[in-house]
Amino acid sequence: MHNPYKTYSERLEEIKKNDLLRSFKDIDNRQDKTITYKHKSCLNLSSNDYLGLATDAVLCKEFYSRMDKENMINEYGLGSSSSRLLTGNSGLYEALEKRFCEFYGSKAALVFNSGYHANIGIIPALAGKNDLILSDSLNHASIVDGIRLSKARCMIFQHNDMDQLRRLLEKEKNGFDNTLIITESIFSMDGDRADIKELVALKEKHNALLYVDEAHSAGVFGSHGRGLSFEAGVHDRVDILLGTMGKAFASHGAYAITHPTLKSCLVNTMRPLLYSTALPPVAVNWNLFILNRMQYWDDRRKQLSRVSEQFRNALTKKGLVHTGDTHIIPVITGSNKKAVELSDLLIENGYLAFPIRPPTVPENNSRIRFSLTSDISFEDIEPVADIIAQYMKNQGS
């Protein structure tokens, strides 16, 4: 008799054989910069809480201290009950979008349930079958999925290769209605940056649209944490500037800074916005609370930049290969097995850093991805470079 589960067992066996098996982590007790993994307290080097706000108990207490019987449901409630197009909308959502407009000096902002939702919704809403998408080869899975859901023709340019992008624009764009260029600002797995100024120049020269996913730079770069496009002085020329709130904003959700016409188009046609329950009031309220304070955390941004540079220098001194120049610091191992072994060794020594393997990164490009947070000091992580160097030496690499 046919066993439909056999297909999946075989698939899992194959994954296991290639050292690619994933599982949920036994995580407990996140406190400041430490976290308990498999009952062992470790320094957390795998968090996207870049400013250390999600584990800041004082901040959390301040937020909840405002809760009373009168505002409990409308401002701290745990269920929004429906999509924003029905009864899930609220004055808090409107206030948050207004505050984002003030923060960026823009005319329109739109909040979403998550960065993943935003990417799989905005891209198909803006690019259809007569349009062209030009996408960086290292763009995040949520962008890739958004492109797959759109009916647009997609061409991939090599990572950060502006010459190839220019050639594609010159050669291809006339065959299509609109052209949408999509990039991340800080690349999530490589920790390097897009050349936003050049991207803006190219999109303007060719009358294209530019979509910049600032998931890893929102809250971290630019004055007051307004991101890399803001730092480059071109944020108002980016058509969709997407920030996520699950990382430096210590929360959940995402926002687009955009033009009012594009906002209206998204409100009318973006399926994850139309057909999914809105964020709970407590999450929207916390997002507003964080956004109102974002300007005051420049010291945390400076510390993050300082410790990232110190750690990178320590890796370089040991001859270790790492990419980029930001707080996301990947140390390349190549093989999946080495990435897993090295992660285990680091954890044994009290440093929590997980292996990143295909399909998240290309084949033979496995790595340990360190993502630093502003509450970590160089003294905390100084021994890490030694541990890695020793492991690599033992491996003969």
Ligand SMILES: Cc1ncc(COP(=O)(O)O)c(C=O)c1O
């Ligand atoms: C570049 C990028 N975009 C989007 C997302 C998805 O964001 P969210 O976690 O809010 O769904 C991520 C998540 O890691 C990301 O790295």
